[in-house]
Amino acid sequence: MLRVEDARLLTGRAPFIDDIEPAGTLHVAFVRSDMPHAKIRSLDISRAADHAGVSAVVTAEDLGDLCRPGPVLVPPPPIDGAIFNARTALPLAREVVRHQGEAVVAIVAESRYVAEDAAALVDLDLEPLDAVADLDRALDADAPLVHEDLGSNLAAHVRQTKGDYAAARAHADVVIGRTFRYDRGVSAAIENRGVIADWDGRDGRLTVWDTTQAPIPVRNALAALLGLPESCVRVVAPFIGGGFGPKIMFYAEELIIPWLSMRLGRPVKWIEDRYENFFATTQERGQTHESELALDAEGRILGVRDVFLHDTGAYDPYGLTVPINSQCTLLGPYRVPAYESEFRVAFTNKPVVTPVRGAGRQHGVFVMERLLDFGARELGLDPVEIRARNLLGPDEFPHDHEILYQDSAPLTYDSGNYRPSLEEAARRIGFAGFDGERAAAAAEGRCIGLGIVNYVEGTGIGPYEGARVTVEPGGTVSVVTGVGTQGQGHFTTFAQVVGAQIGVDPGKIRVVTGDTSEFHWGTGTFASRGAVVAGSALHAAALSVREKILQHASRALEVDPEDLVLEDGEARVRGAPDVRIGLGELASRANPLRGAVQPGTEPGLEAAAYFGPARGTTANGVHALVVEVDDETSDVTILRYVVVHDCGTVINPMIVEGQIHGGVALGIGNAFYEELLFDEFAGAGNASFMDYLLPTATDVPAIETAHLETPSPLNPLGTKGVGEAGAIPVAAAFAQAVEDALRENAPGLEIVDIPLSPGKLFALRNPADGGEDS
Amino acid sequence: MKPPPFDYVAPTDLDEALAALADAGEDARVLAGGQSLIPMLNFRLAAPVKLIDLNRVSELSGIERRPDGGLVLGAMTRHRQLERDATIAEYAPLLAEAAPWIAHAPIRTRGTIGGSIAHADPAAELPALLLLLGASVRVARAARDGEAPGRVERTLPLDDFCFGPFFTALEADEVITRIDIPPCGPLEGTAFEEFARRRGDYAIAGAASRMILDEDGTCLHAAVSLINAGPAPALVAGVEEPLVGRPPTEDRLAEAADVASAGCDPAPDMHGSEAYRRHLVRVLVLRTLARAARRAAAGRTPGIETEDG
Structure with a gap:
């Protein structure tokens, strides 16, 4: 079925944050640090404050009690011996700035233009401090300190083990050891962040429109910080042009803009621009293994x-969350008897890292899949064979990996059937005949290569989501849930889940997400959990409404509930479809204006329900691709791309495919295009879309997808998450394919650093860097 | 990313525009397509007091063929016109071949040939291409104090016009009015190729080659112009030596490509080392010289085709 929200999106009728502008709105620009690490020597705002059209200029001092470190949003799992040093940012920097883009001053003016003019008049005198730029040296004893009070740059240290690795190694025939680096990037949503706040002083209510993935936690945080009852704060997440993870945070701007509106008694708006987004919005990647x-x-x-x-x-x-995802996802779909994993998290003077689609999982997959490739080469096995020999069998579930996952629950795979995925992907990409295909291409002077890798994705974690389903007297079915939506197709899939239970066409169901005035229990959209957790809550609410419909219809039509079917918005008697009653009529009858109702009954056809999974459910899949490498320019073109994916029961195949396509595009960016480049002082040098290369439509190939369905036993729908799957294994598959394409022209080539680029591939092939050709 | 305040005028007449520019002096900027100036304004890298918009000055547009076979291109000729115009395709096929590689289609509908030359970005295609074609630049200004009233014009060959990165012979009160391209002969071949990470990006390296043969296939003229391989567009010295006076064999083309690779001056950047860029120059010069030679030999210079025999 097609997506029901697309008509609105494609005709420009879906409201996005910048479409919202209450009368009398003031606009905010921030003065941000242009240095990665510096002491604030002095700050003079007088010229900015005097500028015509400026309403307020605010510094850390003006925030008073609000100027305290932000919350740690996700407490670390209770892992024995784990160290976690929490350090979070002030809403506006005071004394020290610790990364480029850290906000120091907020300027409120009649327009964004005037606010930026005034920002240029702020005299911010920064004294540069030595910066931590190189991750590999961040924990050296002589490294500069990001947080002086901490005494080192160690943010965390975690060790998790399973079995006895030393013993395993002692019995090994082959030991493959490598160093891998996976560098940083930004999430680059089409729509940047934005916040609009409108304080109504007469009845003490605050309305906030916010590009957040988590409107309910934002509302709760704002109420607590601003001293308001939660019921007096409404947070609305409108249509959002991509979340990808960074919009799950609670940012300083989300506090400052509402506070400004309360202080000034005017609606206040801030729309992040693309340059700010490169520094002020959280990022991902940056690991050395x-x-x-x-x-x-x-x-x-x-x-x-x-x-x-x-x-x-x-x-x-x-x-x-991010390093634990790396640690846990490394194990993949494989039987790994012994695992010794240890990570240290370092503070650096770079923008903050939090989950971005994949959220560290791609790093673990890259390491494991690359090690298997090098192991296969050593043993003379092909890449499919070495993987097939290590897959968990369908009879090995649930499979306990004996370590803890990011949700604090044991890393236990609920279900899976991995071999068919691998075989299907190998078949579709043409693995069996590829030696011949490669040789035929070589005869024409072309270098083509194939890559094929596995991955798993832990999805659908708790704690819970809720939903309410209402049949209105006019027959409209309305569905509300607390999660925000950023383009995932929630309006369609949620309507499908509900429609299936109450016999209503999903196109006729009105879905509302992300408005705390409509529903205020829940946590948000993250960890590929919308369909699994909110979907299951909707399913439960729809089942309750179904019961109510059947009871009322049974009374109205004088038949047993078992003899009723719900279809086309009506309750009909099985075998006598002319004996029927509309759901709207039933809703009216369930809400009488006069007369007695049975004690203990609830009015209307409405129910709310909640779902909290015991733990996450594990999806899996295989990516396979064929690339062509231009031997002269070192450019790489993807010729074919196949994804075989198993996310349990598929609610809407087109939406699942769309998620995979978008994820693969992001993964291609990670693998070959996107890299935020920092100098030795941690300053970013390519913070624009001219120099930060996102893959475009001409760089992303057509993607062939196939769905296998191994239902999850952990939720009533049998679904597993799919939001991040497409992004996770791309770099690993890409590296394998490039090496394969160059097996004759650059034998022994090993790609261990991501992202790759033509220039880096050239350098890998010409290590002296002076040679013209290898 | 909002521009600082500025005044804006949009004259319809060239003399009016020249007068406005003379009047505002160094604090004014001329707005042609806005391909580079608008981003610079939004990043606040440029803060002109006044913008003089040339988009309504009709005198600056138009593509004409002179009686001698040369072309006259109005300074406001859009990249998209170079890409699609039949006269360009026939008489300056190098421009038609390269134009689709300038930025993206929406930008090509705005960006102008005059703007590109005035901006003098070493990574831009048009300065290098026009240099290879032997083009000259016509500029105009309003008479200065002490001069007889009216328009003052001068013509400069392109290699006297672009000096260095973002640095030209254009004076603060001057505007480019047109580009003159001399005629090309029947046994002349040109070819263009660039390498960029994504379609529409500035090239990491690019090359344009031109070759003239005689009836026997002997090379009479060979020249190469590079994109993003030095501070300003320049014809590569010495590429003609292995070629002129002899047939352009594969070995000699390779020798010329080696000369270009050794003689260029690329700076390392995020896309690759100096060695990588020199390597790309060699690859692209070899490819374009070979193609130019084939086209010259065929007595034609097909513009739109890029893969031909």
Whole structure:
């Protein structure tokens, strides 16, 4: 079925944040640090404050009690011996700035133009401090300190083990050891962030429109910080042009803009521009892994050891989610008897790192898949064979990996059937005949290569979501849930889940998401959990409404509930479809204006329900691609791309495919285009879309997808999440394919650093860098 | 990313525009397509007091063929016109071949040939291409104090016009009015190729080659112009030596490509090392010289085709 929201989106009728502008709105621009690490020597705002059209100029001092470090949003899981040093940012910097783009002054003016003119008049005198730019040296004893009070740059240290790796290694026939680096990027949503706040002083109500993935936690935080009852704060997440993770945070702007509106008694608006987004919105990536894989002579995994460094940037407000995802996802769909994994998280003077689509999972997958590739090469196995020999079998579920996942629950895979995914992907990409295809291309002077890799994705974690389903007297069905929506197709899938239970066409169901005045229980859209968790809550609410419909219809039509079917918005008697009653009529009858109702009954056809999974559910899949490398320019073109994916029961195949396509595009960016480049002082040099290369439509190939369905036993729908799947394994598959394409022209080439680029591939092939050709 | 305040005028007449420019002096900027100036304004890298918009000055547009076969291009000729115009395709096929590689289609509908030359970005295609074609630039200004009233014009060959990165011979009160391109002969071949990460990006390196053969296939003229391989567009010295006076064999073309690679001056940047850029120059010069030679030999210079025999 087609997406019901697309008509509104494609005709420009869907409201996005910048479409909203209450009468009398003031506009905000921030003065941000242009240095990665500096002491604020002096700050003079007088010229800006005097500028015509400026309403207020605000510094940390003006914030009073509000100027305290922000919350740690996700507490670290209770892992034995884990160290976690929380350091979060002030809403506006005071004394020290710790990354480029950290906000120092907020300027409120009649327009954004005037606010930026005034920003240029702020005299901010910064004294540069030594900066931590190089992750690999961030924990050196002589490194400059990001947080002086901490005494080192160690944000966290976590070790998780399973089995006895040392013993496994001692029995190994082959041990593969490598260093891998996976560098930083931004999420680059089409729509940047934005906040609009409108304080109504007469009845003490605050309305905030916010590009957030988590409107309910934002409302709760604002109420607590601003001293308002939660019921007097309404947070609305309108249509959002992409979330990808960074919009799950609670940013300083989300506090300052409402506070300004309350202080000035006017609506106040801030729309992040693209340049700000490169620094002020959280980012991802930046890990260095020292990894080892122990194999027996048949290529079976005996154990893995992985020690890695993770760059959290200047602060760590999202706890350990990203590095724990890396740690846990590395195990993949494989049987790994022994695992020794240790990571340290370092503070650096770079923008803050929090989950971005994939959220560290791609790093773990890259390490494991690359180790398997090098192991296969050593043993003379092909990439499919070494993977097939190590897959968990369908009879091995639930499979306990004996370590803790990001949601604090044990890393236990609920279900899966991995071999068919691998076989289907190999078949579709043409693995069996590829040696011949490669040789035929070589005869024409072309270098083509194939990559094929596995991944798993832990999805659909708790704690819970809720939903309410209402049949209105006019027959309209309205569905509300607390999660925000950023383009995932929630309006369609949620309507499908409800429609299936009450016999209503999903196109006729009105879905509302992300408005706390409509529903205020829940946590938000993250961790590929919308369909799994909110979907299951909707399913439960729809089942309750179904019961109510059947009861009322049974009374109205004088038949047993078992003899009724719900279809086309009516209750009909099975076998006698002319005996029927509309759901709207039933809703009216369920809400009588006079007369007695049975004690203990509830009015109307409405129910709310909640769903909290015991733990996350694990999806899996395989990516396979064929690339062509231009031997002369070192450019890489993707010729074919296949994704075989198993996210349990598929609610809407087109939406699942769309999620995969978008994810693969993001993964291609990670693998070959996107890299935020910092100099030795941690300053970013390519913060624009001219120099920060996002893959465009001409760089992303047509993607062939296939769905396998191994339902999850952990939720009534049997679904698993799919939001991040497309992005996770791309770099690993890409690296394997490039090496394969150059197996004759650059034998022994190993790609261990991501992102790759033509220039880097050239350098890999010409290590002296002076040679013209290898 | 909002521009600082500025005054704005949009004259319809060239003399009016020249007068406005003379009047505002160094604090004014001329707005042609806005391909580069508008982003610079939004980043506040430029803060002119006044913008003089040339988009309504009709005298600056138009593509004409002179009786001698040369072309006259109005300074406000859009990149998109170079890409699609039949006269360009026939008489300056190099421009038609390269134009689709200038930025993206929406930008090409705005960006102008005059703006590109005046901006003098070493990564831009048009200055290098026009240099290879032997083009000259016509500029005009209003008479200064002490001069007889009226319009003062001068013509400069392109290699006297672009000096260095973003640095030209254009004076603060001057505007480019047109570009003159000399005629090309029947046994002349040109070819263009650039390498960029994504379609529409500035090239990491680019090359344009031109070759003239005699009836026997002997090379009479060979020249190469590079994009983003030095501070300003310049013809590569010495590429003609292995070629002129002899047939352009594969070995000699390779020798010329080696000369270009050794003689260029690329700076390392985020896309690659100096070695990588020199390597790309060699690859692109070899490809374009070979194609130019084939086209010259065929006695034609097909513009739109890029893959031909």
